[in-house]
Amino acid sequence: MSIEKTIWPGSTQLAPSPVVLVGTGDGKRRPWDIMTAAWAGTLSSDPPMVGIGVRPSRFTYDQIEALQCFTLNMPTAAQARAVDYCGVISGRDTDKFSTQGLTALKASRIVAPIVEECPVSLECEVKHRLDLGSHVLYIGQVVAVQVTSSLIDDKGRLDLAKADLLAYAHGHYYSLGADLGHFGYPVKKK
Amino acid sequence: MSIEKTIWPGSTQLAPSPVVLVGTGDGKRRPWDIMTAAWAGTLSSDPPMVGIGVRPSRFTYDQIEALQCFTLNMPTAAQARAVDYCGVISGRDTDKFSTQGLTALKASRIVAPIVEECPVSLECEVKHRLDLGSHVLYIGQVVAVQVTSSLIDDKGRLDLAKADLLAYAHGHYYSLGADLGHFGYPVKKK
Numbered sequence: 001m002s003i004e005k006t007i008w009p010g011s012t013q014l015a016p017s018p019v020v021l022v023g024t025g026d027g028k029r030r031p032w033d034i035m036t037a038a039w040a041g042t043l044s045s046d047p048p049m050v051g052i053g054v055r056p057s058r059f060t061y062d063q064i065e066a067l068q069c070f071t072l073n074m075p076t077a078a079q080a081r082a083v084d085y086c087g088v089i090s091g092r093d094t095d096k097f098s099t100q101g102l103t104a105l106k107a108s109r110i111v112a113p114i115v116e117e118c119p120v121s122l123e124c125e126v127k128h129r130l131d132l133g134s135h136v137l138y139i140g141q142v143v144a145v146q147v148t149s150s151l152i153d154d155k156g157r158l159d160l161a162k163a164d165l166l167a168y169a170h171g172h173y174y175s176l177g178a179d180l181g182h183f184g185y186p187v188k189k190k
Numbered sequence: 191m192s193i194e195k196t197i198w199p200g201s202t203q204l205a206p207s208p209v210v211l212v213g214t215g216d217g218k219r220r221p222w223d224i225m226t227a228a229w230a231g232t233l234s235s236d237p238p239m240v241g242i243g244v245r246p247s248r249f250t251y252d253q254i255e256a257l258q259c260f261t262l263n264m265p266t267a268a269q270a271r272a273v274d275y276c277g278v279i280s281g282r283d284t285d286k287f288s289t290q291g292l293t294a295l296k297a298s299r300i301v302a303p304i305v306e307e308c309p310v311s312l313e314c315e316v317k318h319r320l321d322l323g324s325h326v327l328y329i330g331q332v333v334a335v336q337v338t339s340s341l342i343d344d345k346g347r348l349d350l351a352k353a354d355l356l357a358y359a360h361g362h363y364y365s366l367g368a369d370l371g372h373f374g375y376p377v378k379k380k
Contacts, residue, residue: 003306004339007298010332012238013310013348014262016357016366017231018204041207041231043243044322048202051241051327053233072204080370088374108197116193120203128320132234132329137241139322142200149194158203160360167206167357167366170350176206176357177367180270184278 015169017041021086021118022052023071023104024063026111032104034096034115035060036087038168039135040072048142050124053135059091064138068126069110073118076164077175083166084173109144119163121146205359207231211276211308212242213261213294214253216301222294224286224305225250226277228358229325230262238332240314243325249281254328258316259300263308266354267365273356274363299334309353311336 017038025032037060039053050072054061064070075083082100089096097104097115104113107123114121124140131137153159160176167174207228215222227250229243240262244251254260265273272290279286287294287305294303297313304311314330321327343349350366357364 005295005306005336006339006342008335008337010238010313010334012232012235012332013264013312013335013337014208014210014230014232014240015264015310015350015355016206016208018206020204039232039234040204041233041241042202042204042229043231043241043327044229044325045202045243046324047322048200049243049322049325050204051231051233053235053239074203074205077368077370084371084373105195116195120205122203123200128322130318130320130329132237132239132318134236135234135239137233137329139320139327142202144200145198145203146195147198147203149196152196158360160205160362165205165359166370169355169366170348171373172350173370173372175367175370176359177365178267180267180356180363180365181274182363183274183361 016167016174019083019166019168019173021073021075021083021115022060023073023113023115024060026067027113030063030066032097032113033059033063033091034086035091036083043139049139050122050142051137051139053132053137055135061136064126067111069112070124070140071107071112071114072122072124073115074120075118075166077166080166080173114146119148119151120158206357206364209273209356209358209363211263211265211273211305212250213263213303213305214250216257217303220253220256222287222303223249223253223281224276225281226273233329239329240312240332241327241329243322243327245325251326254316257301259302260314260330261297261302261304262312262314263305264310265308265356267356270356270363304336309338309341310348
């Protein structure tokens with residue numbers, strides 16, 4: 001019995017995606033700023049590499065072009081409203097940290113800020129830049145990770161249930177649902 | 191009051207990520223195969239571009255190098271066990287479609303197969319290739335999307351709740367949880 005399929009033109013249907021606050025600037029000549037992005041993903045393990053797509057019209061684009069670094073801050077479900085705001089309002093006109101009650105901290109290895117209230121922040125140095133059309137892809141090496149200490153479990157790992165990370169799919173924000181198992185479980189069961 | 195942070199070396203902590211079955215081959219000289227990947231994401235909107243990271247040791251790497259196309263098939267939470275299997279077993283030795291009770295269908299625009307049982311499949315032509323270290327990044331333009339017709343709602347959109355897509359975070363599979371709202375909601379409320 002075959003399953004009926006509908007064929008659409010190509011579009012951005014891959015889901016879910018992460019949703020991150022991209023931190024840029026140096027807090028001196030270029031103000032610290034955050035922008036929401038969902039066009040992001042891990043692309044390689046060793047060295048750890050992430051990619052983000054940024055429209056050239058964005059303030060974040062100017063900031064990354066100038067300083068060649070950014071942070072990816074993973075927000076919680078409780079921060080969904082602030083995350084949405086930071087995707088709509090431009091940092092050219094507004095200090096989004098202060099309007100959203102978020103705190104910019106200097107990262108450990110780069111000049112860009114991390115968001116103190118986000119449970120996990122990745123500090124990234126740009127290694128590649130590729131013009132893809134509407135968005136420029138920046139590929140960054142993750143040079144450090146900052147985690148809220150109270151969310152680290154007794155095995156030294158981020159407790160994801162406590163972190164309550166946000167996901168993005170087809171225009172909506174979601175919390176993560178049921179944990180369905182860990183990688184390699186059918187093999188391990190044998 | 192400051193939040194205590196723990197600083198780790200750089201690692202692949204970005205979460206959640208999508209988890210997809212990457213379909214490759216032409217069903218003739220190169221067998222149709224699927225491999226699970228979580229290092230994947232949308233990278234640009236127009237044209238729609240996705241990226242996947244593939245280790246050169248993988249059969250999927252040989253297949254993409256030879257044919258320059260792939261599909262990304264988004265599985266459901268109910269398919270988590272098959273998804274995990276397809277990330278552990280190599281298509282060099284095994285027809286994963288038949289062992290997992292999955293059906294390969296020829297895509298509409300490329301020679302690679304879609305997975306009939308997955309609610310959404312993206313047909314992708316490789317446009318860029320970048321060696322990032324452990325993984326090679328393939329950036330593909332999404333040239334068509336196939337959706338299981340029974341999951342399309344009366345507005346012509348994929349009904350995500352019915353689709354029950356799978357997410358991946360820190361070695362575990364998750365279903366999507368509560369829908370927290372759609373993009374732009376604080377602005378729209380004004």
